[in-house]
Amino acid sequence: MKPESPMLNDPMPLTPIASAPQAEPEKRVRDRGATEKAILNAAKALLAEEGFQNFGINAVARKAGCDKQLIYRYYGGLNGLVDAIGADLGTWVKDRIPEDTGGMFLLTYGDLMERLSLLFLQALRDDPLMRRIVAWEVSENTEQVRRLSEARSKALAAWLERMRGSLAPPKGVDAVAVNAILIAAIQHIVLSASAGGQCAGLALKASKDWDKAEAALKRIVRGVYG
Amino acid sequence: MKPESPMLNDPMPLTPIASAPQAEPEKRVRDRGATEKAILNAAKALLAEEGFQNFGINAVARKAGCDKQLIYRYYGGLNGLVDAIGADLGTWVKDRIPEDTGGMFLLTYGDLMERLSLLFLQALRDDPLMRRIVAWEVSENTEQVRRLSEARSKALAAWLERMRGSLAPPKGVDAVAVNAILIAAIQHIVLSASAGGQCAGLALKASKDWDKAEAALKRIVRGVYG
DNA sequence: GCCTGATGTCGCCGCCCGGCGACATCGATT
DNA sequence: AATCGATGTCGCCGGGCGGCGACATCAGGC
Known part of the structure; x- marks a missing residue:
């Protein structure tokens, strides 16, 4: 197989922006607030567009263009994210x-x-x-x-x-x-x-x-x- | 190799009768009609009890106590099974x-x-x-x-x-x-x-x-x- | 400079799904 | 008895899921 290449991972592993045409391609560089917003917006958009059937951690993370681990960290999982959506409903x-x-x-x-x-x-x-x-x-x-x-x-x-x-x-x-x-x-x-x-x-x-x-x-x- | 037990399968794999009071506890021995009915009844009961969320080939087969392959053979898959349920709705x-x-x-x-x-x-x-x-x-x-x-x-x-x-x-x-x-x-x-x-x-x-x-x-x- | 914590990423795990090929078993016909 | 189709069973495959541990990268205080 491959004899140990110097760079351990491909710099463009899965073209994250090209496959996510819906959101703005903002470079969120270590901005937790922006990331949280992106996750919340992605969750709302996903639920609105696809329904609750395919609503899950992986799908939200894909749509938000971030790693699903961040959803666990910032919202404590899907339940917390759903609560955040609910908090928006008041408005x-x-x-x-x-x-x-x-x-x-x-x-x-x-x-x-x-x-x-x-x-x-x-x-x-x-x-x-x-x-x-x-x-x-x-x-x-x-x-x-x-x-x-x-x-x-x-x-x-x-x-x-x-x-x-x-x-x-x-x-x-x-x-x-x-x-x-x-x-x-x-x-x-x-x-x-x-x-x-x-x-x-x-x-x-x-x-x-x-x-x-x-x-x-x-x-x-x-x-x-x- | 199987050490060949006299009865071909476990008689009570998941208490199918206790949870399905509508059918008779008959040993269906190569009775296609009865198997078809068991599948249809299992599908209806499963849908009624669990909702459409977990409605699938595997779940129906488990509930019916038969192999999922039979659902493909007799109903052509889930779509055909759903059609059969629909046909019952007329009555x-x-x-x-x-x-x-x-x-x-x-x-x-x-x-x-x-x-x-x-x-x-x-x-x-x-x-x-x-x-x-x-x-x-x-x-x-x-x-x-x-x-x-x-x-x-x-x-x-x-x-x-x-x-x-x-x-x-x-x-x-x-x-x-x-x-x-x-x-x-x-x-x-x-x-x-x-x-x-x-x-x-x-x-x-x-x-x-x-x-x-x-x-x-x-x-x-x-x-x-x- | 260096360390530390916050932020972001990668990859693995076990599970269940739908789909299907291959095989076992039985019953009836010959 | 031999055969053959109908009926039932087993186990594999690829894939997606939720969950999480381990690691990379950066910002800022010392």
Whole structure:
């Protein structure tokens, strides 16, 4: 075989940049903060793009362009990394959903919930990471997912509470239960559309399909909240 | 060389019968039909119990107590096995959901949809296999899942059509879209409950929790269909 | 200069996966 | 009895995974 070459390893062992076209080719030279950010961003991007199925230490390290050992050192493994993702979810709502009323005056609880439903629908449609997390939540019950789920649930509840203001639901309606069903419907519609382009016989691809879905959703909200 | 034991293999390699109460403990001695059934039942049980995450050739063969090679021979691999599961789904509805009206007269479309919603909710809650399939559908978009999804969708649509009878939805309501949202809501509520015991802040464990959810669902159906 | 700790890298380990070739065993037909 | 196809079993292969020990490289204090 080889008689002991002077340099013990090839200087370009696996062309790390050429095979990772997605991220910026920044030379992170011993900058722990930047490396941590790169790992976190890679994890979020990987989860958003590939889903939780192939989400693992090796895949994240590949995507981040760093060694997987750093994930263990900086985040204590996948669990810690998932916690870090969860910590970001608290800021999701304020990044994604406007807090003002868009120039409308929301006079009734029905006005409010109609608007919130459509906002939530749109926000979910626009956020692949959130969709993957929701799909993950209904598919597994591991420690990782429980933490993510809790973070998401809190963020959503806080947002709802903030938007609600002083409006109270109509008497005699169990708003918590009804809203849970509405949220469930929105989440499942978006997930189904994202996965298969349709839900229970309703096509969900073209924008006119979504117009139908939104109209039906509005009608449902108005039917229950007036 | 084997010291040739009289019985060809260990009679209880992994307690296949105790964990698979559906099949008979018969020694399948060169009975292809029985082996095929054992494989199919093992696949369904495995999917129902463990979910699609660990669903694979090796796991099914272990659960069925046979060699994985037989899965390739008899079903052409996992895809064929999944197709066989899908073929069973066509009979799901008639096994699970009564076709009669339970002694009620369904006078209006609202009566019908209220009853169907509650029936569908209950049927899903009672069927872990179906739940896993639904979760699978919103988590992946592989060939396997598409076939399962199509089978399930057709079975559900056929059941709805059969139950609908001559009742027509109210004018001015896009029943397809509204019903898709209702089905989405039911599916997601059940999945969330099954995975985490709650959905959007609504606990879904005790039966009184489910009473709340059912009341809210009824209210929503009545709100939109009268 | 030199040492030390922080940062980044390499390569090994054991495990399980899907896929498949090769073989063993049985039953029926001849 | 001999044969042959159907049925069942065994073990290998390449590969990816999580986990981690050992090492290389650099920055900064002394």
